[in-house]
Amino acid sequence: MDLVEFLVKTVTIVVVFGLTLLIAMYSTWAERKVAGFIQDRSGPNRAGWGGLLQPLADAGKMFFKEDFIPALANKWLFIAGPSLAMLTALLASAVIPFGSTFRIAGHEVALQGVESNIGILYVFGVVALGVYGIMVGGWASNNKFSLLGAIRAASQNISYEVAMGLSLIAILMMSSSLSLGEIVAQQHGMNWNIFYQPLGFIIFITCSFAECNRVPFDLPECETELVGGYHTEYGSMKLGFYLFAEYINMFISSAIISVLYFGGYNYPGMDFVYGQLVKAFGTETGHNIATLIGTAVFFGKALFFVFFYMWVRWTIPRFRYDQLMNLGWKKLIPLAIFNILITGAAVLFLKPVITSWLN
Amino acid sequence: MQLTNRSKQVSNKQMTLAERAYLPAIATGLAITIKHFFSKKVTIQYPEVKRYLGPVFRGRHILKRDAEGRERCTACGLCAVACPAEAISMVAAERVKGEEHLYREEKYAAVYEVNMLRCIFCGLCEEACPKQAVYLRHDEFVPVFTERDQVIWGKDLLVEDMNNRYTREAWTKEEARALDAKRARGEATNVVPRAIP
Numbered sequence: 001m002d003l004v005e006f007l008v009k010t011v012t013i014v015v016v017f018g019l020t021l022l023i024a025m026y027s028t029w030a031e032r033k034v035a036g037f038i039q040d041r042s043g044p045n046r047a048g049w050g051g052l053l054q055p056l057a058d059a060g061k062m063f064f065k066e067d068f069i070p071a072l073a074n075k076w077l078f079i080a081g082p083s084l085a086m087l088t089a090l091l092a093s094a095v096i097p098f099g100s101t102f103r104i105a106g107h108e109v110a111l112q113g114v115e116s117n118i119g120i121l122y123v124f125g126v127v128a129l130g131v132y133g134i135m136v137g138g139w140a141s142n143n144k145f146s147l148l149g150a151i152r153a154a155s156q157n158i159s160y161e162v163a164m165g166l167s168l169i170a171i172l173m174m175s176s177s178l179s180l181g182e183i184v185a186q187q188h189g190m191n192w193n194i195f196y197q198p199l200g201f202i203i204f205i206t207c208s209f210a211e212c213n214r215v216p217f218d219l220p221e222c223e224t225e226l227v228g229g230y231h232t233e234y235g236s237m238k239l240g241f242y243l244f245a246e247y248i249n250m251f252i253s254s255a256i257i258s259v260l261y262f263g264g265y266n267y268p269g270m271d272f273v274y275g276q277l278v279k280a281f282g283t284e285t286g287h288n289i290a291t292l293i294g295t296a297v298f299f300g301k302a303l304f305f306v307f308f309y310m311w312v313r314w315t316i317p318r319f320r321y322d323q324l325m326n327l328g329w330k331k332l333i334p335l336a337i338f339n340i341l342i343t344g345a346a347v348l349f350l351k352p353v354i355t356s357w358l359n
Numbered sequence: 360m361q362l363t364n365r366s367k368q369v370s371n372k373q374m375t376l377a378e379r380a381y382l383p384a385i386a387t388g389l390a391i392t393i394k395h396f397f398s399k400k401v402t403i404q405y406p407e408v409k410r411y412l413g414p415v416f417r418g419r420h421i422l423k424r425d426a427e428g429r430e431r432c433t434a435c436g437l438c439a440v441a442c443p444a445e446a447i448s449m450v451a452a453e454r455v456k457g458e459e460h461l462y463r464e465e466k467y468a469a470v471y472e473v474n475m476l477r478c479i480f481c482g483l484c485e486e487a488c489p490k491q492a493v494y495l496r497h498d499e500f501v502p503v504f505t506e507r508d509q510v511i512w513g514k515d516l517l518v519e520d521m522n523n524r525y526t527r528e529a530w531t532k533e534e535a536r537a538l539d540a541k542r543a544r545g546e547a548t549n550v551v552p553r554a555i556p
Contacts, residue, residue: 038392042402202382311396315388 081137149229265294
């Protein structure tokens, strides 16, 4: 890796990091705005233009609240909990391909933090680690309700991770690659996986709702049953970290959904735009501008799914815990296995037929 | 006994496959919520936009003056007696020579105080007043206060300012109801708010 490549990578990582934080920050604003709009209100609109300074005001408030650690809590783990949640939430953004490639001085650098050939495995590994943040936080607070909430959250996350992984296998069978960049590149030209894997998509998005602890699967935050769930004892910025991590998770999973099922940075008429841009600006600048447009499209898709998360939040009521577990183990996992079988059969028998017919 | 015509027969029939799959129901729900996303907002931006509270709304108190600027209150104490919360207290004084332009009756309230923490804005003082002196404004609330010494409102805050008189379209409930009825029939347009003479 030479200097130019290194610099572009560094800038990409910093920008992605900053953007993730910024989007998570404004997701809190958007959440309240969307909530307001859906309930025929106008949402926060006092701080700044249309309430745009509201996240800053909230953050300021959180910072100045008393930072309290219960006397019988395990102090180090109590602090480690929210940090872990935040860390694991942010780690996953490293392998997401935000665009195709940048051409700078003859170098072709992918617009992706780390070009890993096992990208999706990495994402799953990191997401699975997210459970630790919740579990450690709930255990360290030395509060029965927190522990119960944490156990619920952890078992929910683990249960839905199984179905999520299984629904993904079908995609991997089609793309025969674990690299996120490769999966996106294969969806070029409206070959979006959503058209081939509608069932897998439904399973995947349901599981991502559960993984992000979002409504209708926000059982860990059941204020009526368990006071407040795993973060009952948390206040100030530690609670802020937990809540913030949820919003980061939401954005990351939206990005993953658009990468896996909605073609990432691909959009219809992409080749035409690319040709026009190259003709107008030359191979280097034109290519870079096309990449930026693709990135904008990617963020559009990801943000749509962030909106979708909020939209669903105000539509579907919360599941009961046994319903949640039933859905995860008895419905989604068998469905995901069924989907794998169908996909396998299609890849084995249908694909050769269609390919020969098309040729 | 049937109370409404909206009652439905409860049934325990098995759900169909589409119903058990939830997805059609979820899609319907999403359609409903997104419709609300674009619908008109009902919020009233309060400090900037104030809603008309109606002619008989009971807000902050006012001690009326008459057309010549004389205080109407004769310190009879009927308002204080009528007050269920015992929020009103007053000290009466006798009008001396040369004060005829200040007080309409021979007796007047030297001190008239309303305890705003006790007041429940029931409007019984209004109804008890034989001199049409006490009113609860229909267009203004008691402003928010944070200090103890702002709780008791004296005559300095209560007595009407002649340069900015308190006017209403209707001064009694009967008048207000008659006006409402006229409006409903479409007869009343442009009712001019007036101060009671």
